[in-house]
Amino acid sequence: MGLKITNECIKCGACELECPNKAIYEDESRYFIVSEKCTECIGNPCVKVCPMNCINKRNNEKK
Numbered sequence: 001m002g003l004k005i006t007n008e009c010i011k012c013g014a015c016e017l018e019c020p021n022k023a024i025y026e027d028e029s030r031y032f033i034v035s036e037k038c039t040e041c042i043g044n045p046c047v048k049v050c051p052m053n054c055i056n057k058r059n060n061e062k063k
């Protein structure tokens with residue numbers, strides 16, 4: 001499933017550098033995680049470095 005990045009992202013770029021699977025990319029307005037590439041790796045380093053706390057688990061999302 002992978003994690004997701006919310007709109008609070010300020011595009012600091014920290015998470016992209018931490019991802020061992022290169023699952024994080026930059027968009028025009030924010031960064032995003034390619035769910036097929038995110039293995040929810042041990043420790044979730046992307047979550048730890050995010051200053052905005054805007055990387056979350058995907059919980060039974062409807063959309």
Ligand code: SF4
Binds near residue numbers: 020023041045
């Ligand atoms: S949980 Fe791991 S694999 Fe998934 S985006 Fe974050 S750093 Fe990358």
Ligand code: SF4
Binds near residue numbers: 049050
């Ligand atoms: S670390 Fe957080 S604020 Fe920085 S680019 Fe990644 S998701 Fe956005």
